[in-house]
Amino acid sequence: MQTIDCVVAGAGVVGLAVARALAVSGREVVVVEQADAIGTATSSRNSEVIHAGLYYAPGSLKARLCVEGRRRLYAYCAEHDIAHKRTGKLIVASEPGQTDGLRKIEANARRSGVDDLEFLTQSEAESLEPALTCAGALLSPSTGIVDSHALMLSLRGEAEAAGASFAFLTTVARATVEAGGIRIETRDANGEAFALDAGAFINATGLDAQALAGRIDGFPGDFIPRQWLARGNYFALPGRSPFSRLIYPVPVEGGLGVHLTLDLGGSARFGPDVEWIDRVDYTVDPGRSTVFYEAIRRYWPGLADGALQAAYAGVRPKLSGPGQPAADFIIQGPADHGAGRIVNLFGIESPGLTASLAIADHVVELLYPR
Numbered sequence: 033m034q035t036i037d038c039v040v041a042g043a044g045v046v047g048l049a050v051a052r053a054l055a056v057s058g059r060e061v062v063v064v065e066q067a068d069a070i071g072t073a074t075s076s077r078n079s080e081v082i083h084a085g086l087y088y089a090p091g092s093l094k095a096r097l098c099v100e101g102r103r104r105l106y107a108y109c110a111e112h113d114i115a116h117k118r119t120g121k122l123i124v125a126s127e128p129g130q131t132d133g134l135r136k137i138e139a140n141a142r143r144s145g146v147d148d149l150e151f152l153t154q155s156e157a158e159s160l161e162p163a164l165t166c167a168g169a170l171l172s173p174s175t176g177i178v179d180s181h182a183l184m185l186s187l188r189g190e191a192e193a194a195g196a197s198f199a200f201l202t203t204v205a206r207a208t209v210e211a212g213g214i215r216i217e218t219r220d221a222n223g224e225a226f227a228l229d230a231g232a233f234i235n236a237t238g239l240d241a242q243a244l245a246g247r248i249d250g251f252p253g254d255f256i257p258r259q260w261l262a263r264g265n266y267f268a269l270p271g272r273s274p275f276s277r278l279i280y281p282v283p284v285e286g287g288l289g290v291h292l293t294l295d296l297g298g299s300a301r302f303g304p305d306v307e308w309i310d311r312v313d314y315t316v317d318p319g320r321s322t323v324f325y326e327a328i329r330r331y332w333p334g335l336a337d338g339a340l341q342a343a344y345a346g347v348r349p350k351l352s353g354p355g356q357p358a359a360d361f362i363i364q365g366p367a368d369h370g371a372g373r374i375v376n377l378f379g380i381e382s383p384g385l386t387a388s389l390a391i392a393d394h395v396v397e398l399l400y401p402r
Contacts, residue, residue: 034228034229035213035228035229035230035231036060036061036062036228036229036230036231037054037059037060037061037230037231037232038051038054038059038060038061038062038230038231038232038233038234038399039061039062039063039064039204039214039216039228039230039232039233039234040054040061040062040063040064040234040236041063041064041065041204041233041234041235041236041237041244042063042064042065042235042236042237042238042240042241043063043065043067043069043070043071043188043198043200044070044071044073044074044075044184044236044238045071045075045180045183045184045187045384045385045388046075046236046238046377046380046384046388046391046392047063047065047234047236047237048063048070048071048184048187048188048191048388049187049388049389049391049392050234050236050391050392050395050396051063051187051188051191051196052187052188052190052191052194052196052392053389053392053393053395053396054196054234054396055190055191055192055194055195055196056190056191056194057396057400059232060195061191061195061196061197062196062197062198062199062228062230063191063196063197063198063199064199064202064203064204064216064218065198065199065200065201065202066201066202066203066237066240067200067201068200068201069200070184070185070188071180071181071184073238073239073347074238074239074346074347074348074349074380074381074384075180075184075238075385076180076181077314077344077345077346077347078180078264078304078346078382078385079177079266079291079293079301079303079304079382080177080178080179080180080293080295080385081175081176081177081178081278081293081382081385081386082102082105082106082116082118082175082176082177082178082385082386083098083102083175083382083383083386084098084099084102084121084141084146084148084172084174084175085098085099085102085141085144085145085146085383085386086123086137086140086141086144086146086149086172087137087140087141087283088140088144088360088383089140089360090140090143090144091144092360092361093360093361093363093394094360094361094383094387095144095145096144096390097361097383097387097390097391097394098383098386098387098390099144099145099146100387100390101383101386101387101388101389101390101391102174102386102387104389104390105178105183105386105388105389106118106176108183108186108389109178109183112186114178114179114182114183114186115178115179115182115296116176116177116178116179116296117176117177117294117296118173118174118175118176119175119176119177119276119277119278119294120171120172120173120174120175120176120277120278121171121172121175121277121278121279121280122152122157122160122161122164122166122169122170122171122172122277122278122279122280123137123169123170123172123280123281123282124157124164124166124168124169124279124280124281124282124331125166125167125168125169125282126165126166126167126281126282126330126331127167128167128168130167130282131167131168133282133283134151134168134169134170134282135151137170137282137283138151138170141172146172146174148172148173148174149170149171149172150170150171150173151168151169151170151171152168152169152170152171153168154166154167154168156169157169157171160277161275161276161277161279163274163275163332163334164275164279164331164332165331165332165333166331175278177278177293177294177295177296178385179296180385183385183388187388199218199220201220201221202218202219202220202221203218203219204216204217204218204244204247205217205218205219205225205247206247206248206249207233207247207248207249207251208248208249208250209248209249209250209251209371209372209374210229210250210372212231213229213230213231213232213372213373214229214230214231214232214233214248214372214373214374215227215228215229215230216228216229216230216233231373232373232374232375232399233248233372233373233374233375234374234375234377234395234399235248235374235375235376235377236377236380238349238377238380239259239261239312239347239349241259241349241376241377241378241380242256242257242258242259242378245376245378248371248374250371250372251369251371251374252369252370252371255364255368255369255371255376256376256378257351257362257378257379258351258353259349259350259351259378259379260308260350260351260352260353260354261308261309261310261311261312261347261348261349261350262306262307262308262309262347262348262350263304263307263308263309263313263314263345263346263347263348264303264304264305264306264307264345264346264347264348265303265304265305265307265316265317265320265342265345266301266302266303266304266316266343266344266345266346267301267302267303267316267320267321267324267340267341267342267343268299268300268301268302268340268341268342268343269299269300269301269302269339269340269341270299270339270341271299272298272299273292273294273298273299273300274300274332274334275292275294275300275332276294277294278291278292278293278294279291279292279331279332280292281327281330281331289327290302290303290304290305290323290324290327290328291303292328292332301343302324302328302340303324303343304345304346305320305323305324305327307320308353308354309347312347313347314344314345314346314347315345316342316343316344316345317342318342321340321342324340325337325340348381348382349378349379349380349381350379350381351378351379359379360379361377361378361379361380361384361391362376362377362378362379363375363376363377363378363391363394363395363398364376364378365395365398365399366398366399367398373399375395375398375399377391377395
C-alpha cells in the first residue's frame with residue numbers, strides 16, 4: 033500500500049492552486065482528476081474576470097479571500113508572465129432609481145477593504161465609454177481579466193516542479209477515515225482500482241464536491257450542504273468591443289446580471305445569466321438571446337439586431353437556491369467536522385478564480401496550522 037502526504041481531488045484552478053501550495057511547502061502530493069486534462073469544467077467556463085471584491089458580505093470567506101486573492105493573482109501573473117489586463121469595470125445604473133444601489137455596493141466594498149472605487153455621474157461615465165447609456169456608474173479600477181488556462185498551466189507546472197504528480201481519467205471511488213489518515217480508493221478509465229493511504233485529503237471537485245463527500249466513510253453527513261445548479265449562458269459579439277472596460281449592471285438575484293466582459297484580444301462577450309437547472313448541461317439555447325438583447329440595451333442601446341452569437345455556458349455549484357440570499361463559500365477543515373485531516377470545498381463559484389491562491393493558503397493553514 034502506497035502512502036502519501038496529501039491527495040487532492042480535482043484539477044480545476046482551486047485544486048491546482050492547493051496542490052501547488054502543498055507541494056512547495058514540502059508535502060508529497062498526488063492530484064486525482066476524472067477528466068483527461070486540467071480545468072475542464074467550472075474553471076474554463078467563466079468570464080475570466082479578476083474581481084475586486086465588491087459584492088460579498090464583509091468578513092465572509094468570499095470577501096476576504098477575493099480581496100487577498102486579487103492582490104496575489106495580479107502579482108503572480110506579473111511574476112510568471114501570464115497574460116492579464118487591469119481593465120477596470122463600470123457598474124452602471126440604467127435609471128436614476130438604481131443609483132442608491134450603487135452607493136450600497138460602494139459602502140459594502142469599502143467595508144471589505146476595497147478603497148479605490150469612484151462614483152461617476154452620467155456625463156463622467158459616458159465620457160469614459162461613449163457607447164454607454166446610464167444614469168451613473170461606479171468605477172472599479174482594480175477589476176481585470178486573466179488568461180485562466182495559462183494560469184492553470186503555470187500552477188500545474190509549479191506543482192509538478194515541486195514534486196506533485198497527476199492521475200488523469202481517474203476518480204475517487206471511495207475514501208475511508210482511518211486512525212492517522214485517509215484511505216483513498218481510485219478507479220481509472222479502464223476500471224482498474226488502486227488504493228493509497230494519505231495523511232490528508234482535499235476535496236476540490238467543484239460540481240462533484242457533495243457527491244464525493246458522500247463517498248467518504250466516516251465523514252458526518254450533516255456537514256454536506258445541499259447543492260443547487262445554475263447555468264450561466266454566454267453570447268459573443270463578433271469583432272472589436274465598443275467598450276474598453278467591463279460593464280456590469282446593478283446585480284440581480286443569483287448573479288451579477290448580464291454583463292459585458294472582454295477577452296485579452298479585445299472581443300466582447302455577454303453573460304452569464306442565471307438559469308436554474310437540475311443536472312449539469314452546457315447547452316446554450318440560442319432563444320435566450322431575446323433576454324440578453326433586452327438586458328444589454330438598458331446600458332448599450334446601440335446593440336444591433338442579430339449581433340449576438342451563442343457562445344458557451346458554465347454551471348455554478350451554488351449553496352443557495354432561487355429566492356434565497358447568496359451563500360458564502362464553505363471550506364471545512366479538521367477542526368470543523370472532526371473527521372480527520374480532510375478539507376471539503378463546497379460552493380466554489382465566483383470569485384473562486386480570483387481567490388484561488390488565497391483559498392490554497394487557507395486550505396494549507398486548515399490542515400497544518402502554524
